[in-house]
Amino acid sequence: MTGHLVAGACVSHSPGLTGFPERAPAADRQAVLGAFEDMAGRIRAARPDALVMVSSEHFTNFSPANLPTVAVGMAEEYACPASEGFERFLQVPRRGYPGQAALGRALAEGLLAQGFDPALVGGGYGFDEAFAVPLSLLVDPADPVPVVPVVVNAVQAPMPSLARCAALGRALGEIIGAQEAAARVAVVASGGLSHWVGLPRAGEIDQAFDELVLGLLEKGDVAQLAKLSEARLAEAGNGAAEIRAWVVAGAALAGWRWEVLAYRPVPAWLTGTAVVAARKPGGESEEEGR
Helix, strand or coil: CCCEEEEEEEECCCCHHHHCHHHCCHHHHHHHHHHHHHHHHHHHHHCCCEEEEEECCCCCCCECCECCCEEEECCCEEEECCCHHHHHHHCCCCEEEEECHHHHHHHHHHHHHCCCCCEEECCCCECCHHHHHHHHHHCCCCCCCCEEEEEECCCCCCCCCHHHHHHHHHHHHHHHHCCCCCCEEEEEEECCCCCCCCCCCCCCCCHHHHHHHHHHHHCCCHHHHCCCCHHHHHHCCHHHHHHHHHHHHHHHCCCCEEEEEEEEEEHHHCEEEEEEEEECHHHCCCCCCC
């Protein structure tokens, strides 16, 4: 029995989701956090052995002078969140989060074999909001699913093209499916949607961009999503570059159906905020597909 994909999601990771949820209107807060609860239930029902979580990071571990295009985590444990400062900011209790080193190594070796050159991340890596926020909302802290972080540069040019991110996602999906062990893997992309980070326009939302991305994903048109221009991404804020992670996940889960569980433009959280779930081809549940 080979490894296989059992669940998928694309989610936003605004620090406001955990650090200051009360700043959002009640209706937005209930819709988005309720969607995270829904998605957490779907992941729990799929019973994954590991989460492959694709996101960027915000110079928490890497510096502007030492920033890989792609990095794969191969540690047995990660600090989540990375520091006491992040713990206070995100209101996420700090702890060691389990990794899945064997799968991380397999992904890294597989990517190298397919012509990618990922940086290899071992112990000492800590999660900022890109990983800590979605993990805190999607995984039971009493029974955490081991994670393999895949970090894609979305913070400083030059960044990988969206087409290259799609190729990366296809490669990850193939590598996961080729694992000899019966690994059950969920893929979660974290980032976006439109937002401006550390700029005067912080708090503005480009709803047209958000709806374009969500519409293409729901259609399963990852190829068209990967054709969005860098200029269009820039119009939606420097944080919109994070949809690279969504392209990776969409390509890894080729043929899956995507459903928007919630979307809200939330200026108080500084971002267009969404939770999108993937469903296996044919619409069968995980139990039906076994």
